[in-house]
Amino acid sequence: MPTSIVTGGAGFLGSHLCERLLAEGHRVVCVDNLATGTLQNIAHLRDARFEFCQHDIIEHLEITGPVDYVFHLASPASPIDYLRLPLQTLKVGSYGTHNALGLAKKHRARFLLASTSEVYGDPKVHPQTEDYWGHVNPIGPRGVYDEAKRYAEALTMAYHRQQGVDTHIVRIFNTYGPRMRPHDGRAIPTFLRQALEDTPITVFGDGGQTRSFCYVSDLIEGFLRLIESDYHLPVNIGNPGEYTILQLAEAVIAATGSRSEIVYEALPQDDPMVRQPDISLARELLGWEPTIGLAEGLQHTIASLR
Numbered sequence: 463m464p465t466s467i468v469t470g471g472a473g474f475l476g477s478h479l480c481e482r483l484l485a486e487g488h489r490v491v492c493v494d495n496l497a498t499g500t501l502q503n504i505a506h507l508r509d510a511r512f513e514f515c516q517h518d519i520i521e522h523l524e525i526t527g528p529v530d531y532v533f534h535l536a537s538p539a540s541p542i543d544y545l546r547l548p549l550q551t552l553k554v555g556s557y558g559t560h561n562a563l564g565l566a567k568k569h570r571a572r573f574l575l576a577s578t579s580e581v582y583g584d585p586k587v588h589p590q591t592e593d594y595w596g597h598v599n600p601i602g603p604r605g606v607y608d609e610a611k612r613y614a615e616a617l618t619m620a621y622h623r624q625q626g627v628d629t630h631i632v633r634i635f636n637t638y639g640p641r642m643r644p645h646d647g648r649a650i651p652t653f654l655r656q657a658l659e660d661t662p663i664t665v666f667g668d669g670g671q672t673r674s675f676c677y678v679s680d681l682i683e684g685f686l687r688l689i690e691s692d693y694h695l696p697v698n699i700g701n702p703g704e705y706t707i708l709q710l711a712e713a714v715i716a717a718t719g720s721r722s723e724i725v726y727e728a729l730p731q732d733d734p735m736v737r738q739p740d741i742s743l744a745r746e747l748l749g750w751e752p753t754i755g756l757a758e759g760l761q762h763t764i765a766s767l768r
């Protein structure tokens with residue numbers, strides 16, 4: 463039975479990954495310090511093959527017995543979380559990634575880094591291809607997250623090139639689904655909470671900025687295909703369906719039948735104006751593409767909230 467370590471396994475994406483790995487027959491060790499994740503996210507994973515280890519991955523981690531896969535997802539991910547936890551975000555991207563890579567090296571395990579479309583910053587190339595180096599403000603408020611992930615990518619490539627570790631890097635574009643925290647501040651859980659409560663939907667700026675939203679099960683499928691591949695450079699995984707934030711607010715109102723009105727609030731500093739993955743590489747390398755569109759994904763998410 464293969465053993466997988468999932469750092470950040472008690473978070474939104476991590477809990478879906480743990481669930482999928484168990485379904486694939488893996489033994490799963492979920493390593494999480496519960497900074498932004500919860501035990502509730504993994505409460506349904508009661509299985510003799512599942513183990514929770516409360517641990518801060520910025521500290522050294524010993525795992526006894528064989529390890530076949532290390533999925534490194536630990537990091538605050540929502541802007542309100544990484545703005546509240548700037549040093550923790552930098553440390554988990556640096557020391558945390560170092561420890562996760564060291565674990566993979568020691569056990570000769572395959573390694574996957576959860577990187578982000580934020581490495582492209584406020585992009586000047588649209589849609590974003592993996593060969594674009596990005597447009598990031600390193601000293602702005604979002605820099606703690608963007609630069610932590612850019613460093614984590616550099617460290618991962620160095621472990622691959624110098625130490626021969628079997629590493630993989632996924633650049634995740636905005637992903638949503640069940641188990642996002644209603645108050646985590648990201649657009650979809652915020653809009654859904656506001657719509658279901660019939661309270662005003664808070665669109666930042668004029669709502670003309672765009673994002674491309676991927677449903678969680680599609681993303682997890684991409685993770686599993688990528689970690690089994692022999693490709694080591696970063697790969698975009700996301701849904702190319704691009705929406706303005708105003709269109710997203712309208713889609714949420716329609717999906718919930720809400721009476722909420724839309725209100726406009728200040729645009730946060732350095733908020734990227736556009737974002738859309740070019741997924742040609744994932745299609746070609748992994749035969750991967752998303753299968754769930756925004757309307758369907760919103761319905762699954764709403765059903766889980768109700």
Ligand code: NAD
Pocket residue numbers: 469470471472473474475476493494495496497498499500517518519520534535536537538539540543554558576577578579634635636637638
């Ligand atoms: P999340 O906040 O729900 O999950 C992150 C998990 O990491 C939490 O359970 C948290 O407690 C844990 N964690 C944080 N610091 C830790 C540490 N030092 N030691 C151990 N555990 C720690 O966020 P998510 O949306 O599930 O994101 C998971 C990963 O995917 C993150 O690395 C994030 O940067 C990346 N990502 C997510 C998205 C998205 O749209 N959801 C987009 C791009 C990248």
Ligand code: UDP
Pocket residue numbers: 540541636647648649650652653664665666667671673707729730733734
């Ligand atoms: N956003 C918004 N209202 C909210 C939360 C977010 O208008 O209540 C906007 C935010 O300014 C950004 C987009 O929605 O332009 C996506 O934000 P999110 O935090 O989900 O992700 P990220 O900015 O990291 O892509």
